[in-house]
Amino acid sequence: MTLDRNDVLREAAALLTRRATASMDDIAKAAGISRATLHRHFAGRDALIRALEELGIERSEAALDTAHIEEGDAVEALRRLVAALQPVSGFLAFLYGENQLFEGEEVNAGWARLDARLTALFRRGQEQGNFRVDLTPVWLAEALYGLMASAAWGVYDGRLAAKDVEYMVLELLLGGARRGSGNA
Amino acid sequence: MTLDRNDVLREAAALLTRRATASMDDIAKAAGISRATLHRHFAGRDALIRALEELGIERSEAALDTAHIEEGDAVEALRRLVAALQPVSGFLAFLYGENQLFEGEEVNAGWARLDARLTALFRRGQEQGNFRVDLTPVWLAEALYGLMASAAWGVYDGRLAAKDVEYMVLELLLGGARRGSGNA
Amino acid sequence: MTLDRNDVLREAAALLTRRATASMDDIAKAAGISRATLHRHFAGRDALIRALEELGIERSEAALDTAHIEEGDAVEALRRLVAALQPVSGFLAFLYGENQLFEGEEVNAGWARLDARLTALFRRGQEQGNFRVDLTPVWLAEALYGLMASAAWGVYDGRLAAKDVEYMVLELLLGGARRGSGNA
Amino acid sequence: MTLDRNDVLREAAALLTRRATASMDDIAKAAGISRATLHRHFAGRDALIRALEELGIERSEAALDTAHIEEGDAVEALRRLVAALQPVSGFLAFLYGENQLFEGEEVNAGWARLDARLTALFRRGQEQGNFRVDLTPVWLAEALYGLMASAAWGVYDGRLAAKDVEYMVLELLLGGARRGSGNA
DNA sequence: TATGAATGAGTCTTCATTCAT
DNA sequence: AATGAATGAAGACTCATTCAT
Numbered sequence: 001m002t003l004d005r006n007d008v009l010r011e012a013a014a015l016l017t018r019r020a021t022a023s024m025d026d027i028a029k030a031a032g033i034s035r036a037t038l039h040r041h042f043a044g045r046d047a048l049i050r051a052l053e054e055l056g057i058e059r060s061e062a063a064l065d066t067a068h069i070e071e072g073d074a075v076e077a078l079r080r081l082v083a084a085l086q087p088v089s090g091f092l093a094f095l096y097g098e099n100q101l102f103e104g105e106e107v108n109a110g111w112a113r114l115d116a117r118l119t120a121l122f123r124r125g126q127e128q129g130n131f132r133v134d135l136t137p138v139w140l141a142e143a144l145y146g147l148m149a150s151a152a153w154g155v156y157d158g159r160l161a162a163k164d165v166e167y168m169v170l171e172l173l174l175g176g177a178r179r180g181s182g183n184a
Numbered sequence: 185m186t187l188d189r190n191d192v193l194r195e196a197a198a199l200l201t202r203r204a205t206a207s208m209d210d211i212a213k214a215a216g217i218s219r220a221t222l223h224r225h226f227a228g229r230d231a232l233i234r235a236l237e238e239l240g241i242e243r244s245e246a247a248l249d250t251a252h253i254e255e256g257d258a259v260e261a262l263r264r265l266v267a268a269l270q271p272v273s274g275f276l277a278f279l280y281g282e283n284q285l286f287e288g289e290e291v292n293a294g295w296a297r298l299d300a301r302l303t304a305l306f307r308r309g310q311e312q313g314n315f316r317v318d319l320t321p322v323w324l325a326e327a328l329y330g331l332m333a334s335a336a337w338g339v340y341d342g343r344l345a346a347k348d349v350e351y352m353v354l355e356l357l358l359g360g361a362r363r364g365s366g367n368a
Numbered sequence: 369m370t371l372d373r374n375d376v377l378r379e380a381a382a383l384l385t386r387r388a389t390a391s392m393d394d395i396a397k398a399a400g401i402s403r404a405t406l407h408r409h410f411a412g413r414d415a416l417i418r419a420l421e422e423l424g425i426e427r428s429e430a431a432l433d434t435a436h437i438e439e440g441d442a443v444e445a446l447r448r449l450v451a452a453l454q455p456v457s458g459f460l461a462f463l464y465g466e467n468q469l470f471e472g473e474e475v476n477a478g479w480a481r482l483d484a485r486l487t488a489l490f491r492r493g494q495e496q497g498n499f500r501v502d503l504t505p506v507w508l509a510e511a512l513y514g515l516m517a518s519a520a521w522g523v524y525d526g527r528l529a530a531k532d533v534e535y536m537v538l539e540l541l542l543g544g545a546r547r548g549s550g551n552a
Numbered sequence: 553m554t555l556d557r558n559d560v561l562r563e564a565a566a567l568l569t570r571r572a573t574a575s576m577d578d579i580a581k582a583a584g585i586s587r588a589t590l591h592r593h594f595a596g597r598d599a600l601i602r603a604l605e606e607l608g609i610e611r612s613e614a615a616l617d618t619a620h621i622e623e624g625d626a627v628e629a630l631r632r633l634v635a636a637l638q639p640v641s642g643f644l645a646f647l648y649g650e651n652q653l654f655e656g657e658e659v660n661a662g663w664a665r666l667d668a669r670l671t672a673l674f675r676r677g678q679e680q681g682n683f684r685v686d687l688t689p690v691w692l693a694e695a696l697y698g699l700m701a702s703a704a705w706g707v708y709d710g711r712l713a714a715k716d717v718e719y720m721v722l723e724l725l726l727g728g729a730r731r732g733s734g735n736a
Numbered sequence: 737t738a739t740g741a742a743t744g745a746g747t748c749t750t751c752a753t754t755c756a757t
Numbered sequence: 758a759a760t761g762a763a764t765g766a767a768g769a770c771t772c773a774t775t776c777a778t
Contacts, residue, residue: 020204020281024773035773036739045773075362097204097281122361131361138343139335139352140361146334147327154326168323176360177306177315177324178259207747218764223749388572388649391768402743407770443730465649490729499729507720508729510706511699518698519691527690536691544728545674545683545692546627576752586760587752597752 005041008033009055010090012048017094018156024048053098056091057110063088064117074125075174081121082170085148089165093149115141140173147173189225192217193239196232201278202340208232233282234291240275241294247272248301258309259358265305266354269332273349277336280329299325324357331357373409376401377423380416385462386524392416417466418475424459425478431456432485442493443542449489450538453516457533461520464513483509508541515541557593559583561607562642564600569646570708576600605650608643609662615640616669626677627726633673634700634722641704641717648701667693692725699725 011031015022022030024045028038042048067080085092095111118141125131131140147169154160160168195215199206206214208229212222226232251264269276302325309315315324331353338344344352379399383390390398392413396406410416435448453460486509493499499508515537522528528536563583567574574582576597580590594600619632637644647663670693677683683692699721706712712720 023771025771034739036741036775037737039774040738125361130363132355132359132363135352135356135361139338139348139356142334142338142343143331143352143356143361146330150326150330151323154323159322159326164323168319168327171316172319172323172327172357172360174360174362175316176356176358177309177319178358179314179316208749209747219748220750220764220766221762224762224764228749229747392770393768403769404743404745404771405741408741408743411770413769493729498731500723500727500731503720503724503729506711507703507706507716507724510702510711511720511724511729514698514702515695518694522691522694527694532691536687536695539684540687540691540695540725540728542728542730543684544724544726545677545687545695546726547682547684575750577750588754588760588762589758591753592758592760 005051006055007031008038008041009048009052013052013056013091013094014156016049016052017090017097017152020097049098052091052094053108053110056088056095057108057114059088059091060085060095060114061110064114069117069121070124073130074121074128075130077121078125078174079170082144082148082173083166086166086169089148089152089155092145093152096145096149118144144169144173189235190239191215192222192225193232193236197236197240197275197278200233200236201274201281201336204281236275237279237282237291238294240272240279241291241298243272243275244269244298245294248298253301253305257314258305258312259314261305262309262358263354266328266332266357267350270350273332273336273339276329277333277340280333302328328353328357373419374423375399376406376409377416377420381420381424381459381462384417384420385458385465385520388465420459421463421466421475422478424456424463425475425482427456427459428453428482429478432482437485437489441498442489442496443498445489446493446542447538450512450516450541451534454534457516457520457523460513461517461524464517486512512537512541557603558607560585560590560593561600561604565604565608565643565646566708568601568604569642569649569704572649601650604643604646605660605662608640608647609660609666611640611643612637612647612666613662616666621669621673622676625682626673626680627682629673630677630726631722634696634725635718637700638718638721641700641707644697645701645704648697670696696721696725 008031012027015027015030019026024038025035027048028035031038038048042051063084064081067077067084069077069081071077119137122131122137122140126133126137151160151165151169155162155165192215196211199211199214203210208222209219211232212219215222222232226235247268248265251261251268253261253265255261303321306315306321306324310317310321335344335349335353339346339349376399380395383395383398387394392406393403395416396403399406406416410419431452432449435445435452437445437449439445487505490499490505490508494501494505519528519533519537523530523533560583564579567579567582571578576590577587579600580587583590590600594603615636616633619629619636621629621633623629671689674683674689674692678685678689703712703717703721707714707717
């Protein structure tokens, strides 16, 4: 059984999300191949990281597309979005951890694109009168990432069932923890 | 002016939160001391990380104590808690991002203690009829960490003002994003 | 031409025997490989020293076997032994000088085995009436090591010819320096 | 209780004889003082080693003087010498270990002086007809060092009683291990 | 294509030494 | 005089990468 590029990336994301200092050797072992073979797949560590970012961005944008977040009621769009993002949450957690910027670094263009679309979704919701206006769209987008990442980590660590992620994230994000604010 | 152990830890946390791969040299420079002196304070990189975890846990527990989270109305207790945790949010972000958990009994016991108290808070809120019962206490505790960390990162990156953290986290956590679910 | 583990060990022994404080870099250079490769062969300095001990013990035991020290006249056995040990004397000198003994069971067991066989040889000689009984077998074994090491150092430093080692050690050990006590 | 320079040197010799790579910290601890104080006694590591050599040479030369090795029957002189050297055997073992020269290094002048006097003693014994001529004076001197060092190590390690050293070294050196070659 | 072996570059750690107290 | 604190220099070790097979 030969692993292809994307299989390797998935393993790498899973490992790097949990341990940012993992070595190429660790990654190779996690993927079940030798270090040298890992280097045949990716020119170097930087290239691997960049490929991870690209794949993560690509999958995430695909999820936004699938969910048609620019269309219809913003609340319904958010529902569709969380559902579509859930299978990508591993990559999303990696991207979110990666994108804590060090002073002077530039924001990844793809990430900025994602950010813009998400922020726009929440802004649209506010304009439609469906989302509170005292919580900024930027913060809501940040919170969406944070909750998706939290959920992904919770699943990794066995504190949360994968099947519950969608409901838990969406309900908390939309309605909060207080009684009477939920779906019901 | 001589930096003591905790001053060094504060600098280390600030740096490592933003860049998990920072070298011992980077950390020493950030703290304004030599690498050798850093090694005099902490036996090695692992020991430094361990000390960071311990200090973070200590500060977090102190915040839970200050907020008297075991007393009174759970919603009010949560308000006090978020306020008390906010100054510690830098440490929290580091600890939460640092998924490479050490095996040390003391540290794990500390995490478990924090977790138990937070989970108990949300459970109490459910029993008091103030918190939704369809979102598990474990998930709510996880979400609290995640949102605090997201907020801390947002502040580091300049996407969020420090003075807004408390309100943003608390309101989202309690009431969610949907209109009509908030404080008002 | 690729050096294998034992080639590296031989070079390391030759160097460390003469200069116990030689660095890993010195040893690597002496063996004609890079430091990194040296570390691939041996997990660290301790592991290298340990391997040296193990090889030295192995070679020494092989010499005792070759010399059949448990058989026949003890004096003749000692003659055969010194002859068989001479090619190993470089290792012996290193091992004997390296007083920082490691705790490893295997190594200690090896030393104890060597010691027991040598001591038994001298005891047998005493019982056969060929060796003096006022010099203890333990001391005679110790002296044999010491004289072999002295001879090896003398050869390294050019004070003694390699071809004379066997005769010098054996004659001194058997007959001492006083006239009339020798072979003749 | 304050240790003076020579007390420190004695501890240093005992430690360095057994472990050539001992650090200044190890030495300071063995002497029961702080590193900084050790540096007050000796300008640096090299100075410490040189002081050790000097003290060892001085004590050894004093022993040769006390034993009047240049006078009378060589066998009797050797007896007196071994007796006089025994209390210094710790230093002698250190010197012997230290003086395994690396290619290109110069022989310590004091050591050369010792060597010359010892070699002369054995040569005189040969000329007097008391020592065998088939064992070179250089080798006999080397063997004397080696046996003294062996005995010192044996005492350190508890394999040999200090009170037996003189007899064991002298009898082996003079008469060898073979029956009928000894004193009796 | 896949991999064990090799290594230059860089990080981690320790050492000998100095200095302020 | 003695020592805890600090550090530049040096040694030990690891990493990402290359290459021969």
